[in-house]
Amino acid sequence: MADMVTLKCEIGLHEWQRPAQRGRKPKNCPDHQPPKQEKQFKVLRPTEDGEGVIELESNRTTAEDRVDNLMMMLKSRSALLSQQKDKW
Numbered sequence: 001m002a003d004m005v006t007l008k009c010e011i012g013l014h015e016w017q018r019p020a021q022r023g024r025k026p027k028n029c030p031d032h033q034p035p036k037q038e039k040q041f042k043v044l045r046p047t048e049d050g051e052g053v054i055e056l057e058s059n060r061t062t063a064e065d066r067v068d069n070l071m072m073m074l075k076s077r078s079a080l081l082s083q084q085k086d087k088w
């Protein structure tokens with residue numbers, strides 16, 4: 001049987017026990033875990049004419065969104081580099 005450790009719950013102000021584990025000790029017991037905040041991601045979408053970008057707020061990002069964001073970034077950087085190259 002695993003050794004039990006006694007921990008202090010900061011939110012509930014009580015002690016609780018769990019089996020000993022590697023890693024950082026939790027600050028709170030499972031009953032008093034604060035809710036996780038959803039992260040906001042910016043999703044970039046090209047405009048219909050292809051000249052601009054629309055920024056959308058999303059709670060989740062999909063693999064397709066990440067690929068789209070990367071492609072838009074690469075296109076804008078390559079356009080910027082070609083403009084600078086023309087000036088030289």
